[in-house]
Amino acid sequence: MEPYTLSLAEASRMMRDGGLTPTRLAESLLDRIDRLEPVVEAWVTVDRAAVMEAADAATMEAEEGRFRSPLHGVPVGVKDIFYTKGIRTTMGSTLYSGFVPDRDAAVVETLREAGAVVLGKTETTEFALHDPAATRNPWNTRHTPGGSSSGSAAAVSCGMAPMALGSQTGGSVVRPASYCGVVGFKPTYGLLSRDGVYPLSWSLDHVGYMTRSVEDAVLALKTLKPDAAPAGEVDETPRIGLLGGYFKENASDEAWLGFEQAVGKLWGEGAEFIDVELPLSFGMAPSVHRVVMAVEAAAVHEDGLRANPEGYREYIKGFVSSGLLAPATAYLRAQRIRGIILRDVLSLMGGFDCLACPSTVDTAPRGLEWTGSPAFNAPWSLTGLPSVTVPSGVSEDELPLGLQLVGRPQRDHDLLAVAAWCEEALGFPKGPRDPYTP
Amino acid sequence: MEPYTLSLAEASRMMRDGGLTPTRLAESLLDRIDRLEPVVEAWVTVDRAAVMEAADAATMEAEEGRFRSPLHGVPVGVKDIFYTKGIRTTMGSTLYSGFVPDRDAAVVETLREAGAVVLGKTETTEFALHDPAATRNPWNTRHTPGGSSSGSAAAVSCGMAPMALGSQTGGSVVRPASYCGVVGFKPTYGLLSRDGVYPLSWSLDHVGYMTRSVEDAVLALKTLKPDAAPAGEVDETPRIGLLGGYFKENASDEAWLGFEQAVGKLWGEGAEFIDVELPLSFGMAPSVHRVVMAVEAAAVHEDGLRANPEGYREYIKGFVSSGLLAPATAYLRAQRIRGIILRDVLSLMGGFDCLACPSTVDTAPRGLEWTGSPAFNAPWSLTGLPSVTVPSGVSEDELPLGLQLVGRPQRDHDLLAVAAWCEEALGFPKGPRDPYTP
Numbered sequence: 082m083e084p085y086t087l088s089l090a091e092a093s094r095m096m097r098d099g100g101l102t103p104t105r106l107a108e109s110l111l112d113r114i115d116r117l118e119p120v121v122e123a124w125v126t127v128d129r130a131a132v133m134e135a136a137d138a139a140t141m142e143a144e145e146g147r148f149r150s151p152l153h154g155v156p157v158g159v160k161d162i163f164y165t166k167g168i169r170t171t172m173g174s175t176l177y178s179g180f181v182p183d184r185d186a187a188v189v190e191t192l193r194e195a196g197a198v199v200l201g202k203t204e205t206t207e208f209a210l211h212d213p214a215a216t217r218n219p220w221n222t223r224h225t226p227g228g229s230s231s232g233s234a235a236a237v238s239c240g241m242a243p244m245a246l247g248s249q250t251g252g253s254v255v256r257p258a259s260y261c262g263v264v265g266f267k268p269t270y271g272l273l274s275r276d277g278v279y280p281l282s283w284s285l286d287h288v289g290y291m292t293r294s295v296e297d298a299v300l301a302l303k304t305l306k307p308d309a310a311p312a313g314e315v316d317e318t319p320r321i322g323l324l325g326g327y328f329k330e331n332a333s334d335e336a337w338l339g340f341e342q343a344v345g346k347l348w349g350e351g352a353e354f355i356d357v358e359l360p361l362s363f364g365m366a367p368s369v370h371r372v373v374m375a376v377e378a379a380a381v382h383e384d385g386l387r388a389n390p391e392g393y394r395e396y397i398k399g400f401v402s403s404g405l406l407a408p409a410t411a412y413l414r415a416q417r418i419r420g421i422i423l424r425d426v427l428s429l430m431g432g433f434d435c436l437a438c439p440s441t442v443d444t445a446p447r448g449l450e451w452t453g454s455p456a457f458n459a460p461w462s463l464t465g466l467p468s469v470t471v472p473s474g475v476s477e478d479e480l481p482l483g484l485q486l487v488g489r490p491q492r493d494h495d496l497l498a499v500a501a502w503c504e505e506a507l508g509f510p511k512g513p514r515d516p517y518t519p
Numbered sequence: 520m521e522p523y524t525l526s527l528a529e530a531s532r533m534m535r536d537g538g539l540t541p542t543r544l545a546e547s548l549l550d551r552i553d554r555l556e557p558v559v560e561a562w563v564t565v566d567r568a569a570v571m572e573a574a575d576a577a578t579m580e581a582e583e584g585r586f587r588s589p590l591h592g593v594p595v596g597v598k599d600i601f602y603t604k605g606i607r608t609t610m611g612s613t614l615y616s617g618f619v620p621d622r623d624a625a626v627v628e629t630l631r632e633a634g635a636v637v638l639g640k641t642e643t644t645e646f647a648l649h650d651p652a653a654t655r656n657p658w659n660t661r662h663t664p665g666g667s668s669s670g671s672a673a674a675v676s677c678g679m680a681p682m683a684l685g686s687q688t689g690g691s692v693v694r695p696a697s698y699c700g701v702v703g704f705k706p707t708y709g710l711l712s713r714d715g716v717y718p719l720s721w722s723l724d725h726v727g728y729m730t731r732s733v734e735d736a737v738l739a740l741k742t743l744k745p746d747a748a749p750a751g752e753v754d755e756t757p758r759i760g761l762l763g764g765y766f767k768e769n770a771s772d773e774a775w776l777g778f779e780q781a782v783g784k785l786w787g788e789g790a791e792f793i794d795v796e797l798p799l800s801f802g803m804a805p806s807v808h809r810v811v812m813a814v815e816a817a818a819v820h821e822d823g824l825r826a827n828p829e830g831y832r833e834y835i836k837g838f839v840s841s842g843l844l845a846p847a848t849a850y851l852r853a854q855r856i857r858g859i860i861l862r863d864v865l866s867l868m869g870g871f872d873c874l875a876c877p878s879t880v881d882t883a884p885r886g887l888e889w890t891g892s893p894a895f896n897a898p899w900s901l902t903g904l905p906s907v908t909v910p911s912g913v914s915e916d917e918l919p920l921g922l923q924l925v926g927r928p929q930r931d932h933d934l935l936a937v938a939a940w941c942e943e944a945l946g947f948p949k950g951p952r953d954p955y956t957p
Contacts, residue, residue, distance in 0.1 A: 405848060
């Protein structure tokens, strides 16, 4: 057994039991990175010496019986928009290609204090928007891994890291996680600190992460946010609101069929499903999301774009420019409609443990030019509701599909409890994937 | 002694002691209104029958020994942008000249539950912006009473009501109160509910009120917001930060002299004054305030102005139009600078009980076309800090001047405690003013 194949929880247990050291785990992951990186291109920066130094320190503490948290000695990938002290942080932009922060983002600091090892910085689209990174999808290297947390999803998928931090403004955690067949979790808006994370659109930006199991996601949340509300008492089988409408209309035939098959499997295991009709206001979510995001991104990049227009790639340039044109009243109107959408969605969640829909419109698109549509994730970024994707199956051409579950605000552990039940019932293989190139 | 001459606190005590009934108090105030209204024009609506019905009900309860609050049986004027159930609420606009709400604003509901009597609706500038009402200043009816809470300030000043509700977005409580020689209190942003108050600019709008004594303002706050933080232990004499710079530069010679005389008087009574240098960011307060207010007012009135351009007067039409032109990024930038200004101002409040400056740039301007400059009040609306004006003296041509005190967020009772000390030391007469026409 190679340590890189272990899930976060498995590795954590083995390190406690003495069957594995942080040093050995880090070595195994660095070897895996060395071997696969030329094909996957998930990393911007991996400082081998710094990783081994941190791993050795964790090993020494472990030998003294000191385990700081379930993440003690666990190497974690960090999306390259999170500030890392002394490690280059590029934002996926040439403008920041030489930028070395003098501080850690708050969650990175929490990770280090918890004994986790910063394994390196993962590829991101430019400023976490749409201009793609070079990263490939391990399930099929001719396909995108999704974005913007491209490197984090691909790295976790192929066993370069058991966990990686990402961020989601539209669909940048759940979508790439689903495309790469891993678990992607976007907690309630604001639950994990955005401090030290380069903003894309601050009222929509969420810190989240990828793992290969829901159990891992639970351990990570307990470590990153110890005071998050614990899971309440749960019935043995969940009661889930089934979202059709917008999701059915926009899903590919294959994605919807896969979703129905997953629902059928869960139903067979005893889950209860009730059709939920989306509120009328939900139809405005995509345009409201776009206005808020374009305007806030424009506020972030207005000065930069004026000073260095050649430093921006095409998509973000157009997006920021569109945001600069928006009148302030359009932005305020969008924010007000956003409040109405949230109120309306909350009003229909009463009787359920969570809502369910496909994680993405389709499987990962072919090619690396486009990171795919965030259409099924952006509404949950807009409403700030916690959402998680659990791998649910594969398409005909062997690309993963995901089941997206959406929970109540601040009830993140409740949502993960249902996700764990679904993961168990769906039985998708959790081991890392060797990259496949057809 | 005519009951209309009593302060809120005096009337409240007499009603408890049985020397006065709510019915008798209401009759006295209605008589006063009948007598002075042709000259002062403070009221949009006074429903004599409804007032007497409510007063009689309060009298019956009082006879049974039931006193709901210190405001039991106290008639209160209500600015005409506060929804009042069954009473016409015009917003000072012809567009709403026939509008009768089917509910009370939250604070009006609280007043009624506390046993207070809604005495009537007071004049406001159009939609609480600058297009003036017909109201005159009782100290000199050729002068404006200030705005936008014009009727509330004038009514309290000349003894038509012991208290009246107002609202402040720029300087609409403190300025007219100062111009009319009464106490005007604008609590911390959000402390009193804006629910049911027609918005002008929601991130700047404050609910406040006028009385003829600080003691009255304390009783009103205890009634309207029982869970506001109580006053802490106070030293016998206050320690006050003295604001110069912007305030000295923009004050008229007479206003600044009056301020210095008031400060001298307080110093003579033992108050400690320390010069405070305003932070650099404070210089941006006026323009930041204007952008935020114009944009939010535009968001409120955009549809209305398109549908009924002829229903708006000149100033608000221009103001809303300017807000419609602002790009969203300008608004967001303004809101961000606003946060910096607040942080900087808070950082210099550490050693003081409060800050002090003149309440207004000058005494009430002559004429009714312009309600005067909110320049000395808008920064406290922008930062959301509680502020209060206490009458401090009169100018050469017998118009009142006010001392403005500014406190810490959520420490409203602390601020009022200092204001009470200053009021006592300044010794300005509290009785109602008979209107004077030269």
